[in-house]
Amino acid sequence: xxxxxxxxxxxxxxxxxxxxxxxxxxxxxxFAGKRRLRAVNDVSLSIETxxxxxxxxxxGCGKSTLSKVLLGLLPASAGEVLFHGEQMSHQKRRAVAKRxxxxxxxxxxxxxPRRSIGSIIAQPLHVHGFGNRTEIRRRVSDMLDVVGLxxxxxxxxxxxxxxxxxxxVAIARALILRPEILICDExxxxxxxxxQSQILNLLLDLRREFQLTYLFISHNLxxxxxxxxxxAVMYLGRLVxxxxxxxxxxxPRHPYSQALLDxxxxxxxxxxxxxxHLGGSFPNPIDxxxxxxxxxxxxHAMPRCATDAPRLxxxxxxxxxxxxxxxxxxx
Amino acid sequence: MSSSEPLLDVRDxxxxxxxxxxxxxxxxxxxxxxxRxxxxxxxxxxGCGKSLTALAVxxxxxxxxxxxxxxxxxxxxxxxxLDTRGLEKLRGDRMAMIFxxxxxxxxxxxxxxxxxxxxxxxxxxxxxxxxxxxxxxxLEKVGITxxxxxxxxxxxxxxxxxRQRVMIAMALMCGPELILAxxxxxxxxxxxxxxxxxxxxxxxxxxGMAMIFITHDLGVVSRIADKVAVMYAGKVVEAGxxxxxxxxxxxxxxxxxxxxxxxxxxxxxxxxxxxxPGIVPALVGEMTGCAFRYRCPMxxxxxxxxxxxxxxxxxxxDHRYRCVLxxxxxxxxxxxxxxx
Numbered sequence: 001x002x003x004x005x006x007x008x009x010x011x012x013x014x015x016x017x018x019x020x021x022x023x024x025x026x027x028x029x030x031f032a033g034k035r036r037l038r039a040v041n042d043v044s045l046s047i048e049t050x051x052x053x054x055x056x057x058x059x060g061c062g063k064s065t066l067s068k069v070l071l072g073l074l075p076a077s078a079g080e081v082l083f084h085g086e087q088m089s090h091q092k093r094r095a096v097a098k099r100x101x102x103x104x105x106x107x108x109x110x111x112x113p114r115r116s117i118g119s120i121i122a123q124p125l126h127v128h129g130f131g132n133r134t135e136i137r138r139r140v141s142d143m144l145d146v147v148g149l150x151x152x153x154x155x156x157x158x159x160x161x162x163x164x165x166x167x168x169v170a171i172a173r174a175l176i177l178r179p180e181i182l183i184c185d186e187x188x189x190x191x192x193x194x195x196q197s198q199i200l201n202l203l204l205d206l207r208r209e210f211q212l213t214y215l216f217i218s219h220n221l222x223x224x225x226x227x228x229x230x231x232a233v234m235y236l237g238r239l240v241x242x243x244x245x246x247x248x249x250x251x252p253r254h255p256y257s258q259a260l261l262d263x264x265x266x267x268x269x270x271x272x273x274x275x276x277h278l279g280g281s282f283p284n285p286i287d288x289x290x291x292x293x294x295x296x297x298x299x300h301a302m303p304r305c306a307t308d309a310p311r312l313x314x315x316x317x318x319x320x321x322x323x324x325x326x327x328x329x330x331x
Numbered sequence: 332m333s334s335s336e337p338l339l340d341v342r343d344x345x346x347x348x349x350x351x352x353x354x355x356x357x358x359x360x361x362x363x364x365x366x367r368x369x370x371x372x373x374x375x376x377x378g379c380g381k382s383l384t385a386l387a388v389x390x391x392x393x394x395x396x397x398x399x400x401x402x403x404x405x406x407x408x409x410x411x412x413l414d415t416r417g418l419e420k421l422r423g424d425r426m427a428m429i430f431x432x433x434x435x436x437x438x439x440x441x442x443x444x445x446x447x448x449x450x451x452x453x454x455x456x457x458x459x460x461x462x463x464x465x466x467x468x469x470l471e472k473v474g475i476t477x478x479x480x481x482x483x484x485x486x487x488x489x490x491x492x493x494r495q496r497v498m499i500a501m502a503l504m505c506g507p508e509l510i511l512a513x514x515x516x517x518x519x520x521x522x523x524x525x526x527x528x529x530x531x532x533x534x535x536x537x538x539g540m541a542m543i544f545i546t547h548d549l550g551v552v553s554r555i556a557d558k559v560a561v562m563y564a565g566k567v568v569e570a571g572x573x574x575x576x577x578x579x580x581x582x583x584x585x586x587x588x589x590x591x592x593x594x595x596x597x598x599x600x601x602x603x604x605x606x607x608p609g610i611v612p613a614l615v616g617e618m619t620g621c622a623f624r625y626r627c628p629m630x631x632x633x634x635x636x637x638x639x640x641x642x643x644x645x646x647x648x649d650h651r652y653r654c655v656l657x658x659x660x661x662x663x664x665x666x667x668x669x670x671x
Contacts, residue, residue: 058520058521058522058523059491059520162610162611163377164610165610192376192377192547193376193547193549193588193591193592194376194587194588194591194606194607195610196591196592197591197592197593197604197605197606197607198606198607198608200593200604201603201604201606204601204603219520219521220521221521221595222592222593222594222595223593225593225595225600226593226598226600226601226604227600227601245600246600249595259522260521260522262525263521263522263524263525264521264550264595265524265525265528265548265550265551265554266550266553266594266595266596266597267549267550267552267553267577267589267592267594268550268553268554268577269553269554269556269573269574269577269578271553271554272532272554273525273528273529273532273554273555274525275525275529276522276525276526278522278526282490282492282520282523
């Protein structure tokens with residue numbers, strides 16, 4: 001655990017995953033019956049109070065499943081989720097929801113089109129039996145102000161709002177119970193770039209104002225670098241690297257992290273399209289490769305990678321699961 | 332056709348869509364040209380009219396949309412005079428389109444082999460065998476391994492990246508002179524995006540095709556474009572050579588777009604990004620003056636007047652922008668606050 005972990009919380013992380021696994025049983029074909037799909041595989045990760053952990057990886061790698069487990073929306077098949085050191089499965093769903101809230105990718109489908117903006121934002125208060133009407137109205141109006149929406153929009157319906165405004169509503173709804181942790185699942189991917197920056201600025205402001213902790217899931221590495229304090233890379237259900245943002249972007253250690261960073265296309269007319277040394281395509285999660293799941297695409301794969309799965313080892317630079325680094329360090 | 336004539340020449344193109352509440356002027360008089368082998372990037376945010384522009388060129392607009400233009404010439408032919416048959420002869424043959432979402436643009440009920448072969452057989456008097464060989468050749472070209480064995484597969488059996496490769500192969504079946512690619516890599520993972528862009532640009536060079544590439548991603552634009560046209564609310568607000576546009580962007584909207592994205596190594600993590608306030612205006616009904624003035628930090632009274640002058644940057648005939656302010660005036664101010 002890094003030094004920053006020993007904050008005023010006495011070293012107990014705000015949120016901790018201990019060897020969490022989540023399986024789904026999916027149809028493998030008309031007569032083939034069901035097969036197991038391990039969406040999250042033995043993931044351990046702790047998130048300290050005040051951190052912004054950026055979770056990156058390709059579609060299908062298990063990021064969203066992991067976020068649902070963290071929110072208590074999906075039970076873990078194995079392992080445990082600890083919230084301030086207490087097992088989440090022992091706490092009431094409602095008590096957890098009050099302190100951990102989600103923001104989803106698509107503000108078009110995450111808001112009820114038949115409700116007014118005001119009632120959408122107030123909904124969590126009703127669910128938790130808060131306050132009288134005047135109090136609720138005041139809180140909603142305050143919250144609209146916090147997310148930068150005019151209070152007259154309380155009467156509007158989602159259809160009258162732009163994508164960016166809708167995402168602000170989703171943020172307001174998430175914040176109305178004053179949670180400690182926000183799980184943001186691709187919160188800006190559905191937005192235009194000019195609106196994306198508005199939302200990123202808002203999330204950064206809110207973090208300072210309300211001392212929030214974020215798990216920020218994104219496939220956009222430039223956005224992750226901008227907002228995250230620590231980066232966790234996931235590949236086919238497993239964490240393959242965890243590192244401080246700065247160090248990660250300066251020197252990614254896992255070959256998959258390197259490929260991800262190589263794929264960032266910044267505006268620079270002097271350069272061509274980056275060459276990404278990544279063979280093959282994303283493997284089928286129902287039938288994952290043996291050993292290190294990344295080995296069929298890895299430019300540095302060794303015979304050992306096809307047989308043994310590397311463990312996620314912790315050192316001073318972070319955590320990494322790769323035989324190459326482990327070997328170089330004599331592990 | 333003279334050698335100086337561009338492959339595609341579009342003058343004063345309009346696309347109007349009648350709605351219950353009035354007429355939506357989605358594309359409001361845009362002009363551009365693409366030379367042989369050249370890449371033009373149309374850049375803009377959702378609703379700026381970039382996709383409808385491509386569909387208007389292809390003659391694939393939704394039925395209720397109306398297209399008019401002063402000129403629409405492709406390879407020496409006047410496309411405004413072509414009937415449906417004439418258009419169908421061009422489409423898929425000499426100009427082809429690659430869409431964003433390969434899952435919805437491939438037919439789920441046919442094998443990819445059938446779908447690839449059909450494109451060629453529709454336009455050329457070739458045998459099944461020849462069409463199949465061409466399909467295998469192109470699937471290999473787009474980096475699909477064991478191409479022959481893929482012919483019998485259905486779209487749902489392929490990953491998103493593979494499907495988009497199939498779409499590219501399909502667009503290339505007849506050896507078109509012009510490819511229109513509408514956000515072809517947006518739905519894909521970043522590593523796959525880089526691979527596919529590489530592929531697209533390599534193939535374009537190899538076959539000498541021109542390309543109109545539609546995207547909102549300025550990073551991609553900077554790496555592949557020869558020419559760039561930035562669109563806002565149905566109009567081109569700035570156009571020019573790629574190097575010029577990125578080195579010396581003039582229109583406040585272009586400059587805002589470039590400032591508001593985080594760029595590793597340039598923007599400082601955790602600092603405020605520039606943000607363009609407000610939202611794109613509704614394009615229903617008549618509109619005068621500059622459509623960006625409601626969000627522009629440099630707007631003043633003159634911006635409401637018609638027509639908004641189209642100016643050139645000194646010494647660069649091709650670099651033009653639509654704004655009341657002079658280049659000197661635009662350059663002297665740090666228009667957008669936030670991370671530089």
